[in-house]
Amino acid sequence: xxxxxxxxxxxxxxxxxxxxxxxxxxxxxxxxxxxxxxxxxxxxxxxxxxxxxxxxxxxxxxxxxxxxxxxxxxxxxxxxxxxxxxxxxxxxxxxxxxxxxxxxxxxxxxxxxxxxxxxxxxxxxxxxxxxxxxxxxxxxxxxxxxxxxxxxxxxxxxxxxxxxxxxxxxxxxxxxxxxxxxxxxxxxxxxxxxxxxxxxxxxxxxxxxxxxxxxxxxxxxxxxxxxxxxxxxxxxxxxxxxxxxxxxxxxxxxxxxxxxxxxxxxxxxxxxxxxxxxxxxxxxxxxxxxxxxxxxxxxxxxxxxxxxxxxxxxxxxxxxxxxxx
Amino acid sequence: xxxxxxxxxxxxxxxxxxxxxxxxxxxxxxxxxxxxxxxxxxxxxxxxxxxxxxxxxxxxxxxxxxxxxxxxxxxxxxxxxxxxxxxxxxxxxxxxxxxxxxxxxxxxxxxxxxxxxxxxxxxxxxxxxxxxxxxxxxxxxxxxxxxxxxxxxxxxxxxxxxxxxxxxxxxxxxxxxxxxxxxxxxxxxxxxxxxxxxxxxxxxxxxxxxxxxxxxxxxxxxxxxxxxxxxxxxxxxxxxxxxxxxxxxxxxxxxxxxxxxxxxxxxxxxxxxxxxxxxxxxxxxxxxxxxxxxxxxxxxxxxxxxxxxxxxxxxxxxxxxxxxxxxxxxxxxxxxxxxxxxxxxxxxxxxxxxxxxxxxxxxxxxxxxxxxxxxxxxxxxxxxxxxxxxxxxxxxxxxxxxxxxxxxxxxxxxxxxxxx
Numbered sequence: 001x002x003x004x005x006x007x008x009x010x011x012x013x014x015x016x017x018x019x020x021x022x023x024x025x026x027x028x029x030x031x032x033x034x035x036x037x038x039x040x041x042x043x044x045x046x047x048x049x050x051x052x053x054x055x056x057x058x059x060x061x062x063x064x065x066x067x068x069x070x071x072x073x074x075x076x077x078x079x080x081x082x083x084x085x086x087x088x089x090x091x092x093x094x095x096x097x098x099x100x101x102x103x104x105x106x107x108x109x110x111x112x113x114x115x116x117x118x119x120x121x122x123x124x125x126x127x128x129x130x131x132x133x134x135x136x137x138x139x140x141x142x143x144x145x146x147x148x149x150x151x152x153x154x155x156x157x158x159x160x161x162x163x164x165x166x167x168x169x170x171x172x173x174x175x176x177x178x179x180x181x182x183x184x185x186x187x188x189x190x191x192x193x194x195x196x197x198x199x200x201x202x203x204x205x206x207x208x209x210x211x212x213x214x215x216x217x218x219x220x221x222x223x224x225x226x227x228x229x230x231x232x233x234x235x236x237x238x239x240x241x242x243x244x245x246x247x248x249x250x251x252x253x254x255x256x257x258x259x260x261x262x263x264x265x266x267x268x269x270x271x272x273x274x275x276x277x278x279x280x281x282x283x284x285x286x287x288x289x290x291x292x293x294x295x296x297x298x299x300x301x302x303x304x305x306x307x308x309x310x311x312x313x314x315x316x317x318x319x320x321x322x323x324x325x
Numbered sequence: 326x327x328x329x330x331x332x333x334x335x336x337x338x339x340x341x342x343x344x345x346x347x348x349x350x351x352x353x354x355x356x357x358x359x360x361x362x363x364x365x366x367x368x369x370x371x372x373x374x375x376x377x378x379x380x381x382x383x384x385x386x387x388x389x390x391x392x393x394x395x396x397x398x399x400x401x402x403x404x405x406x407x408x409x410x411x412x413x414x415x416x417x418x419x420x421x422x423x424x425x426x427x428x429x430x431x432x433x434x435x436x437x438x439x440x441x442x443x444x445x446x447x448x449x450x451x452x453x454x455x456x457x458x459x460x461x462x463x464x465x466x467x468x469x470x471x472x473x474x475x476x477x478x479x480x481x482x483x484x485x486x487x488x489x490x491x492x493x494x495x496x497x498x499x500x501x502x503x504x505x506x507x508x509x510x511x512x513x514x515x516x517x518x519x520x521x522x523x524x525x526x527x528x529x530x531x532x533x534x535x536x537x538x539x540x541x542x543x544x545x546x547x548x549x550x551x552x553x554x555x556x557x558x559x560x561x562x563x564x565x566x567x568x569x570x571x572x573x574x575x576x577x578x579x580x581x582x583x584x585x586x587x588x589x590x591x592x593x594x595x596x597x598x599x600x601x602x603x604x605x606x607x608x609x610x611x612x613x614x615x616x617x618x619x620x621x622x623x624x625x626x627x628x629x630x631x632x633x634x635x636x637x638x639x640x641x642x643x644x645x646x647x648x649x650x651x652x653x654x655x656x657x658x659x660x661x662x663x664x665x666x667x668x669x670x671x672x673x674x675x676x677x678x679x680x681x682x683x684x685x686x687x688x689x690x691x692x693x694x695x696x697x698x699x700x701x702x703x704x705x706x707x708x709x710x711x712x713x714x715x716x717x718x719x720x721x722x723x724x725x726x727x728x729x730x731x732x733x734x735x736x737x738x739x740x741x742x743x744x745x
Contacts, residue, residue, distance in 0.1 A: 036388065070399070096401065098466040106463060 022050045033106050037067045045107050054134050057108075058127050064103050065123065068096050081275070082124025083175050083252060104130065119143060121168070144169045146216065154215050155208070156228040160185055163205035164253075167212055173256035173267075174213040178205055182247030197245040202279050206269035207233055207286065210255050214265060214288055218257070221290075230289030234264070238282025249273045255284070263287045329512045330579050330586035330744060331687045333424025333572030335416030338681060339375035339528075339565045339671050342393065343419060348688050351696040352717050356670045358548035358563060363530050371542045373551040375565035375672035376528050382408035383529070385451040387471075402484055405467040407445030409525035409677075410480045412568030417481055417521065420570035425584055428486075430519065437489030438482055439508045440523035441500030441676040444474035447531040477525050477568075489517050495676075498636070499595075499731030500524070502679025502739055505571065506593040512575050520573045524680030528566020532675075536564065539603060541640055552673075553700035554637035554644050554666035555708050562638040565672035569681040587687035591625065591724070591740040594618025598734025605643050605730055609650025612636070612728060615736035616654045619726065623740045627660035631722035632695045634682045636729045637666035638673045645707045647728065652710055662726070663714045665698035679729040679737065686725045686741050693721035 027046060034042045041063025048056040066077050069090050076089060086092040092100070097120070101112050110133060120126050121143050132139050145168045155162060167176040180197050187195035214226050245251060255269040266285045271278040336343060339357025340350035349355070361374035363383075381391045387403040396415045398406075406414070421431060430436065452468035465471070470479055475493040482491045490511055494503040501524030508520035526532060536542050543561035545551035552563040579586055596618060598611035605612070620627060633651065637644040644666075655661060667685050668674075674681050689695055697716040704713060725741045 070401075093401075095404075095466045099404075102463055102465075106459070111462070 022046075030107060033103065034063070034067075037063045041067075048108065052134075054131055057130050057134060060107060061104060061126055061130050062123070064100055064107065065090070065092070065126070067103075068092065068100050077123070081252075081272070082122060082127065083254075084123045085121055086123065086126070087121070108134070110134070121145065125170075140170055140172070144216070146212070151212060154228070155212060156231065157208055157211065161204075162208065163201065163251075164208055164212065167209060169213060169216060173254060174209050176205075176209045176212070176253040178251045178253065180245060180247050180249050180251065187247070195247055197249070197251075199239075199241040199279060202241070202245065202251065202271055203236065203239060203281060203284070205251065206253055206255055206267075206271065206279075206281055207284055209253050210265070210267045210269070210284055210286060213255060213257070213267070214286075218260065218265070221262075224290040226288050227291040230263075230287070230291075232287050234285045234287055236281050236284045239279070241279045243273060243276050243278040245271075245273060245278055249278075251278065258283065263289055326513055327515065328576040329509050329573055329590040330576065331571055331588055331590060331683075331741070332574050332579060332582075332584050332586045333420040333422075333426065333570075334587065334684050334687060335419030335421075335423060335570040336567070336681075336684060337377055337380070337412040337416045338567040338569065338674075339377060342377070342379060342415075344423065344688060347685070348692055350670060351667065351685060351688065352694055354670060354697055354699045354717060356548065356552070356699060357565065358551055358672065360546070360548065364534075369534065369537075370544050371534060371537050372546045373543065373548055373563050374528065374533060375552075375563055377412060377567045380408070380411065382411065382527075385448060402480070404465070405470045405476075406480050407442075407448050407471050407476050407527060408529065409442050409445065409527045409566055409568060410471070410476055412566065413440070413442075413477050413481060413523050413525040413570065414484070414568070416525075416568040416570040417485060417523070420521065420572050421485075424572040424574075425582070426519075426572070430582070432486035432488055434488045435517050436487060436519040436521075437508070437511065437517045438478055438485075438487045438491045438521040438523065439494065439504035440475075440478035440481065440492075440521075440525070441494045441496075441504045441680070442474065442477045442525045443497070443500075443527075443532065443676050444476060445472045445527050445532070446535070447527055447529050448472035450531055477523055481521070481523060485521075487521070490520070496733070496735040496737075497731035498638075498673070498675050498678050499729045499735040499737045500676040500679065501569075501681075502593075502683070502727070502729040502737035503595070503735075505573070505590070505679060505683055505739060506595065506737055508573050509590050509593060512573060518575050518578050522571045522573060522680055522683075523568065524674065524677040525568035526566040526675050526677045528564060532566065533564030536562075543639060550700060552639045552669050553702075554635065554639045554669050555648065555698060555705050555713050556639075556701045557703045557705045559639045559641060559644060559705075561640055562668065563672035565674045565677075567674065567677055567681070569677060569684045571680060571684055571687070586744045588690040588725075589742045589744050591742045592619060592623040593737060593739045594620070594622055595735070595737045597736065600734050602734075603732055605646035606734060607642070607646055607649075609646040609648075609653070611734050612647055612730055612736040612738070613650040613653045615738040616650065616726065616728065619738040619740050620654070625724060625740055627655050627662075628657065629724050630655070630660070630662040630726050631720075632686075632689065632725045633662050633664045634686050634725065634727045635664055635666045635698075636668075636678070637698075638668050639666070643730065645705065647730070648705065648707045648711060655711070661712045663695045663712050663718055663722070665696055665714050667696055667698075669699035669701075670696070679727070679739075682729070683727050683739060683741070686727050686739075690722060690725060690741060690743055694719055695722055 044056040044059035259266045269281045341347035357375040449472035543551040596614035598606040600606040695718040
């Protein structure tokens with residue numbers, strides 16, 4: 001066992017392929033390691049190890065995840081979008097996640113820290129993470145998940161006009177879900193004996209996700225906080241509806257910021273139902289403003305330290321097996 | 326004081342993978358020995374073992390394992406198990422079905438599980454080797470759980486959702502008798518109303534061959550001669566493995582559920598030799614004291630004992646020591662129980678032994694037979710005066726004693742009685 005830790009351990013220095021070329025015995029051990037994965041996974045891993053081309057990574061990572069998912073859930077992964085959640089949708093627990101990591105480490109010849117794993121919630125998170133590791137890029141900000149209670153607490157928009165059940169944020173945008181229950185008041189008249197989600201409301205839902213992103217996910221100027229009471233719709237471009245959405249459908253919403261410069265923020269947005277495109281908006285723009293005075297008092301550094309000291313320091317909990325050992 | 330009964334049994338053993346096959350093997354003295362393929366290396370002087378049939382557990386990769394069709398175990402459960410965990414899991418399924426227990430009967434605060442195994446040296450060795458070659462972070466996250474002593478109850482308690490007492494016992498070959506004894510105590514003390522008692526062992530190269538170093542294993546090459554407790558030519562024990570589960574319940578539970586028990590657990594006694602780390606006291610003092618304690622506690626006269634399932638493993642010193650202990654207990658002409666060692670059929674199951682042989686005693690009491698001690702051609706003169714039966718007696722024993730002895734000189738004697 002080498003005494004020195006590999007240079008890429010726990011850092012984001014560019015991943016360097018080992019100087020040693022990919023030898024037949026490496027291929028044999030790779031085949032053994034991936035013996036329960038699909039042949040295409042093995043092929044992708046061989047190509048990656050030979051060329052270092054990150055284009056092969058998604059196939060390797062998805063192939064390894066698939067191998068650890070119960071057979072009856074594997075179909076989900078087959079036509080997976082990046083929002084597919086590891087725990088909730090695929091039944092992967094923290095121990096299985098470790099098995100996945102160990103195999104990925106083994107196959108891609110890299111090291112992954114426990115702390116880095118904590119924030120991997122979706123298939124997309126995993127793909128992005130591995131890609132960043134291999135390219136030596138900064139790891140993306142962890143995806144932040146908001147449950148409905150939290151959404152309702154921060155949003156200026158409230159039921160019955162709130163069309164988000166859950167939302168998550170990363171540095172590149174936000175994703176949300178809304179299930180059309182059939183109980184929405186406007187469906188009584190839209191249409192007569194034929195409930196269809198109005199396209200205008202679908203656009204509204206995308207706008208709400210953008211509002212939530214401004215309030216919770218957007219990075220603004222230091223010390224400035226966007227006030228919920230300052231956000232208003234100004235316009236949209238290139239809106240197209242592709243699919244009729246009805247009670248029972250789960251809308252998967254996503255928005256990405258395109259431009260943000262006080263007082264305007266522009267997003268692109270899309271809605272899917274399962275794998276089907278339901279609606280897109282090329283641009284949704286809204287105005288926003290900062291709160292007059294920061295609602296959170298800024299403590300001087302020494303008093304902040306005292307507060308921390310009084311409460312004890314809360315070290316982040318790394319991902320661990322729930323071992324009672 | 327609550328009475329305690331055995332209401333369910335499950336067997337994965339070298340002489341059968343269910344109660345019916347085990348009973349048949351015991352009655353007909355069919356042994357489970359074979360020239361064990363992994364031992365047929367010229368460098369290995371030991372040739373015989375008594376493996377579990379129909380299970381292929383040779384790989385360190387649990388996804389390579391195969392076991393009989395009725396048992397379906399998900400990968401997420403298998404990955405934390407040793408081979409003997411799988412045996413125990415299957416025996417547990419049998420025992421639950423046999424005792425007719427509902428899910429609620431199995432999972433509640435008054436139902437516990439005590440278990441014993443030696444852990445899995447096989448998986449431990451694999452894991453440590455991988456740690457040294459691949460690095461500490463590249464070991465299976467569940468390698469520890471699957472391999473250390475305690476792995477049996479970790480797995481069974483979690484997967485069968487046991488909510489009551491759970492614990493593992495480590496007194497080597499006395500372990501699962503200790504588990505049974507303390508399970509009995511918990512029921513009598515009113516702490517629990519139902520206890521699963523589990524004994525299990527891997528039976529593979531890494532679990533058995535380390536005993537060759539202490540010259541404890543038979544070097545015989547004939548499966549019909551290798552294990553012959555009480556015979557003058559005995560030359561060591563034959564290793565076996567498997568999993569056995571017993572369900573113990575209080576009388577109230579037996580009545581409430583309306584099930585017919587196999588037999589009553591009357592009580593138990595234990596004692597230690599205080600003599601040698603690995604060798605039985607030559608006069609069998611510890612085992613004699615354990616039997617005395619068991620008989621005194623249960624108010625049983627030596628004359629009342631009909632059958633003794635002896636510990637006798639087929640080692641020269643151990644069998645002689647037990648024979649002396651038995652002679653010291655059964656002194657009067659009226660006290661002449663039938664004695665046999667069923668290890669002549671199964672081999673020695675180590676931590677599994679006590680639970681397995683208690684299961685045999687329960688079968689003998691319910692089905693009305695006393696299994697013979699097989700493979701004796703010339704009885705050791707040390708056994709003179711003892712009624713060591715060489716063939717199966719078709720009579721129902723009313724009171725049965727089951728002995729075990731473990732490393733460190735730990736001895737346990739359990740008393741079972743026909744349910745009345």
